[in-house]
Amino acid sequence: MSDAPAHLVLPGYQNSGPEHWQSRWEAADPGFVRVQQADWDKPQLADWVAELDRAVVAAGRPVVLVAHSLGCITVAHWAAGRTDTAGVLGALLVAPADVDTAEVPELYGFRPVPLQPLPFASTVVASSDDPWCTIERAAAFAAAWGSQFVGAGALGHINSDSGLGDWPEGRTLLTDLVGRAGPGGRAQRGRA
Numbered sequence: 001m002s003d004a005p006a007h008l009v010l011p012g013y014q015n016s017g018p019e020h021w022q023s024r025w026e027a028a029d030p031g032f033v034r035v036q037q038a039d040w041d042k043p044q045l046a047d048w049v050a051e052l053d054r055a056v057v058a059a060g061r062p063v064v065l066v067a068h069s070l071g072c073i074t075v076a077h078w079a080a081g082r083t084d085t086a087g088v089l090g091a092l093l094v095a096p097a098d099v100d101t102a103e104v105p106e107l108y109g110f111r112p113v114p115l116q117p118l119p120f121a122s123t124v125v126a127s128s129d130d131p132w133c134t135i136e137r138a139a140a141f142a143a144a145w146g147s148q149f150v151g152a153g154a155l156g157h158i159n160s161d162s163g164l165g166d167w168p169e170g171r172t173l174l175t176d177l178v179g180r181a182g183p184g185g186r187a188q189r190g191r192a
Contacts, residue, residue: 006059007032012069015040019160021167045109048074065091072096080114090121090181095158098133115144121181122147127155
């Protein structure tokens with residue numbers, strides 16, 4: 001078994017297509033494994049959280065969560081409902097969706113967004129022109145979750161429409177997060 005952590009990929013609402021940076025990272029590295037959801041178009045909070053829980057346990061080694069959009073909100077709900085998150089070293093939370101204001105009925109079940117501190121190192125990455133979340137709201141999520149906050153400029157929803165390709169800046173942020181998390185994960189969380 002490898003000493004390297006597993007990277008669990010958590011797409012958002014309607015999944016991440018082949019040109020999305022998450023899909024590209026997964027295709028390029030067998031250490032990246034997508035958390036598959038039964039229904040990407042009609043997400044159910046309990047189901048999405050349960051799938052994340054199963055994936056963390058099934059990894060059999062420490063994990064780093066690589067979440068986008070609704071995947072970020074899923075991580076927040078999962079962490080808020082767990083007493084043991086020891087298997088998670090950290091979470092890269094990219095373009096969290098503000099489901100509290102999104103007028104998309106399929107997302108109402110994810111309301112309200114949990115605002116408890118995450119018990120592991122985390123980085124929130126947000127765009128100044130994201131149609132799913134204002135940069136101010138993303139910064140508020142980061143503050144509530146105890147996450148490092150990174151304003152990425154005007155990148156839309158930081159998805160395939162943003163034309164990021166392999167998004168090397170994101171890989172650098174992930175590497176920095178894993179380094180900050182260290183072997184214990186918890187001791188160095190927050191704005192290091």
